[in-house]
Amino acid sequence: xxxxxxxxxxxxxxxxxxxxxxxxxxxxxxxxxxxxxxxxxxxxxxxxxxxxxxxxxxxxxxxxxxxxxxxxxxxxxxxxxxxxxxxxxxxxxxxxxxxxxxxxxxxxxxxxx
Amino acid sequence: xxxxxxxxxxxxxxxxxxxxxxxxxxxxxxxxxxxxxxxxxxxxxxxxxxxxxxxxxxxxxxxxxxxxxxxxxxxxxxxxxxxxxxxxxxxxxxxxxxxxxxxxxxxxxxx
Numbered sequence: 001x002x003x004x005x006x007x008x009x010x011x012x013x014x015x016x017x018x019x020x021x022x023x024x025x026x027x028x029x030x031x032x033x034x035x036x037x038x039x040x041x042x043x044x045x046x047x048x049x050x051x052x053x054x055x056x057x058x059x060x061x062x063x064x065x066x067x068x069x070x071x072x073x074x075x076x077x078x079x080x081x082x083x084x085x086x087x088x089x090x091x092x093x094x095x096x097x098x099x100x101x102x103x104x105x106x107x108x109x110x111x112x113x
Numbered sequence: 114x115x116x117x118x119x120x121x122x123x124x125x126x127x128x129x130x131x132x133x134x135x136x137x138x139x140x141x142x143x144x145x146x147x148x149x150x151x152x153x154x155x156x157x158x159x160x161x162x163x164x165x166x167x168x169x170x171x172x173x174x175x176x177x178x179x180x181x182x183x184x185x186x187x188x189x190x191x192x193x194x195x196x197x198x199x200x201x202x203x204x205x206x207x208x209x210x211x212x213x214x215x216x217x218x219x220x221x222x223x224x
Contacts, residue, residue, distance in 0.1 A: 004155075031210065042216035043156075043201070050210060058211070090155060100144055100205055102212060104155035 002027045006091050006105035013081055014113050021076045021108045023091035029103070030096040032074040033058070034066065036087040037107075043090065049074055050096065081112040117145075117202045117215030125221040132189040134218040136202030137182075143205040145178055145185050146212065150199045159187075159200075192222045 004025045013019055025032065033048035035058075045058030049068040063085055065077040074093075078085060091105040120135045136145070144163045148156040162169045162178045162185065169176045175188040189196055199219045203212040 033211075035214075040216065043214040045211060045213075048211065088153070092156075096210075100146065100161055100212075101158040102146075102148075102156070102203075104148075104157070106155045107153065109153075 004105035006108045010109050012111045016080050019078050023074045025093040029093035032093045034076045035090045083112050086112045117204050119215045119218045123219045128224050132192050134187045136185045138204045146203045147187050148201045194222050194224050197222045
């Protein structure tokens with residue numbers, strides 16, 4: 001089954017404790033992206049990647065890092081989380097030469113105390 | 114403000130009625146897409162309309178695009194309780210490999 005898998009789905013952590021949210025897709029998609037969703041602000045892009053070893057900032061990259069060492073994986077790293085990073089995070093992927101449809105993971109709800 | 118802005122922010126109708134949601138955007142686009150999100154879940158792609166298309170249908174969904182007005186509408190006909198969700202438009206920006214999402218319309222279908 002074609003899917004984007006995120007882990008963890010729920011996480012409560014404390015300020016400053018490094019964490020990684022993993023994302024994996026099994027569709028051989030070149031493009032992967034991270035979004036955060038906040039009430040009243042919709043979905044905002046954090047980082048995206050066009051292919052292995054190619055990453056670029058989205059609209060709200062501050063406080064986040066990503067890496068793309070393998071095509072299927074695109075982890076989101078919060079080196080020193082702060083309360084304003086409490087949010088619902090989504091990973092998404094698509095084929096570059098495809099229809100343009102984004103496939104989303106089920107989301108990771110992060111709370112930073 | 115956001116590239117894509119949906120209107121209304123919330124819509125509540127009776128089952129069987131039609132639901133119309135609108136989206137306005139600011140810059141030139143390659144395509145416009147509509148997504149659905151059930152509460153707290155991932156977004157699911159519904160339909161894509163390219164910038165050179167004016168109307169597209171998929172089942173009970175009808176999407177229109179007016180590039181001169183930089184606007185799109187999503188019509189859901191014969192609504193069902195299961196259509197209750199948030200609906201987002203997303204614009205594929207010309208010259209950029211990204212989709213920009215609006216804030217969404219929260220649709221409630223009352224049985």
